[in-house]
Amino acid sequence: MEMQKDKIFFRIGLVLFDLVLVNLAYILAFLIKFGWDIPERNLTPYLSTWPWLTVSALALFYFYRLYGSYRWRWAEVFASLICVVFFQAMVGMALSFLFRNFAFPRTVLLAAPFIQLALLSLWRRAAWHLERGLQGIRRVIVVGQPLEAVALAEKLESAAGGTIKVSGLVLESQSEPGYSVYESSCSVENRWPLLGELPEFCQCLDIVKPDQVFICSNLSQEHKAGVINSCVAKDIKVFLVPDLYEIMLTQARLDQVDDVPIFAVGRLKIPEESMILKRLIDIVLSLAALVVAAPLCILAGIAIKLDSPGPVLYRQKRLTMQEKSFYLYKFRTMVVNAEQESGPVLASENDPRVTRVGRLLRAARIDEIPQLLNVLKGDMSIVGPRPERPFFVNELVKQKPEYVYRMNVKSGITGLAQIAGRYSTSPENKLKYDLLYTKSYSPAKDLAILLQTVKVMLMKDRAS
Template sequence: MFVQRNKGLFLPALVLTDLALVNFGYILAFFIKFGWNIPRENLTAYLSTWPWLTVSALALFYFYRLYGGYRWRWAEIFASLICVVFFQAMSAMALSFLLRGFSFPRSVLLSAPFIQLALLGLWRRLAWHVERGLLCSRRVVVVGQPREAAALAEKLESVAGGVMKVCGLVVDPSPANGGGKIKQPEAEPGSDPAGPVQGRWPVLGELSNFCECLEAVEPDQVFVCSNLSHEDKARVVYACVDKDRKVYLVPDLYDIMLAQARLEQVDDVPVFTVGRLVIPEESLVIKRLMDVVLSLAALAVTAPLCLLAAVAIKLDSPGPVLYRQKRLTLQGKPFYLYKFRTMVDNAEKESGPVLASENDPRVTRVGRFLRTARIDEIPQLLNVLKGDMSIVGPRPERPFFVNEFIKETPEYIYRMNVKSGITGLAQIAGRYSTNPEIKLKYDLLYTKSYSPARDLAILLQTVKVMLMKDRAS
């Protein structure tokens, strides 16, 4: 009871302290500038506008999912804090321009973000540890084919930072679902009596006796892998609902097609309207306008940086500054994608098409920095202006790899129902090592849920991803 009561108080305390520290950062910046004798006009201006600053800060904290982030690693939380402080500074500058009575000296506007980041960083690090202490470990059961279930169990325990504890797997060994017969090792003396181990986790049983496994273990949550048949998924869901257990489904293509489905009625029959995997034509006009405006603005702002990058590339290694590579975009149309060259010239002359690895030896010294800072992607803004790409959309892939992916996953072809992009949902939600199948699901979900607001949200989240080495490819 004590733990539950503290959990209920934790979120309000988190919100109030965050907002207090944001405002305290401004006040401290004033003290650093003026000491105890803050000019009356400055203090009055701040007191009249602090509600707007507080509301913008609260919106940013929620947008970057800083309330309810027990699953996130500290690096992700800190990257979110950097974005919150940066865009809060942009909001403060905008208010100082729009509200003439908002008398913030430039030194206050420049120093406040650094003070806020230091205060929020220390506070949020403490809160991150406290939150994990208040959270009880969630007992989880994973249902699926042996290999897929074990991979999902590994991810759940590692990503959740110990908050989730996988207490076992319920597996589907049937060849019809790609399972095959399980070869289970003999249980060693003194081992867990729940059963032999599939990797690190006990196999509680097979899908046919899922209800018995559910009653025996009584987990808090059940995760269902995507490759089970819909009949098997339904059996698991019905059993979880009957036992009042929360169930999570990893979606397959059919589930993604049902996303954003609209409930309608034909006479007295309820029906779902399943939309097409395309962006509506009226939305394409707005999307293209946003692409042109944002690309021109970004090219103007980054022009000095591009000049420095070009000089560094030339001095570092022989070869051209820009690198052209054939990629595929909308409806499989080929085009040449532009990037700053980050590898040695003719890197694939002998090897042929090869996917770049995280520590690729072909990458030059300057190229490694350009990749880390994502500066190598800037020339793609030229592709956007030409109409080959959009700013937001699935990443364009090379024809050779597209053909290979289609052989393995025929649904990959639907990915090219929209124009390729510089960044996308798969880039902000996935990691460098996320496999193409999962990235495909995010790309299809993006198409199903497109809106101009969604594009703007992805762009703002991309700023956070750029601060994290393993979150984008």
């Protein structure tokens, strides 16, 4: 109980100190420009807008999930802070124009973000370490079939930054004669103890007394229900990696027939009226982005021509909604005829076929800009599942028949899989994110993905 109070007080202090530093940065920017004698006509516009500036900062901190970020690596926290500061600067300029506060010094609006980033980075670095200490290490049990259970256990311990400790695995036994879960997974014991098989799950809970239980997606529905019931009975928090069935139940609407409760399960498809609005937004945003990016595109084209022989733009056949093929445009980042000898190959992180300029264009995501032309043509949307090549689609459909549902919506430049996954995220998990996006689509969701994409662009290992 005492530990819970400490966490609550820490969270309140975190919020208050964040907001104090955001506003302190504006004051320091005034002091740098005017010294201690700040003219009233310049200070008054800030005093009249500081409540709105404070509310916008708080909203941005929550949107970028900076309250509960102790499980992140520091690089992710810092990238989120950069986004908060950048969009806070945009809000400051917008409020200055909206309230006609033209006496609000532009130099203050420009200097404040740099001061905010410096102050918040120092404070948040210390708070990050402190919060991890307060939260402590959470002991978890992973339940599933051997291969997926091991993969999930590795992910939990590596991605959570040391805040999660896997106490052991409970594995599902197989029906084949002579099968032994211990013999098939003996290499696991060197890292995580095998606590037992599913029939022994309740005893494992009593012995380990974990804080949380994670259930893999490949477990049968019957076994998932048994594990969840056992956890609920013992008041243990349980997390479930969803399969297609659970994804289909996402956002199901509660209804009834007479006195029988039923779930109305939605389709894996965006409603037609939403598609019309989505298309209008795509046209407006792509036109605006092309106008703003025109000078950058000219410089990129010149650099590509000077660096290596070949065309500036590269086009490649991809598949979009209803498996319709189209040619996707990009700035060329590889040598000409890069796949002449190898055939269709997915690009690797340090691909030798990438040119010197191409590496810079990829790192800054500038090579993706020509896809705005695909959006204008109607081949793609701003937000949606990434379009894939026919060869790889055929291979993926053989491995995962559910992959065809991914093409119930138009392909996009960015998507939920791109902001939630990493460069090395498995195709299966990317597929799950794409299907979840289709199930939960809304214009607000698209806006959230676009804003989160800015953060992902700052992190090399998060772009895919």
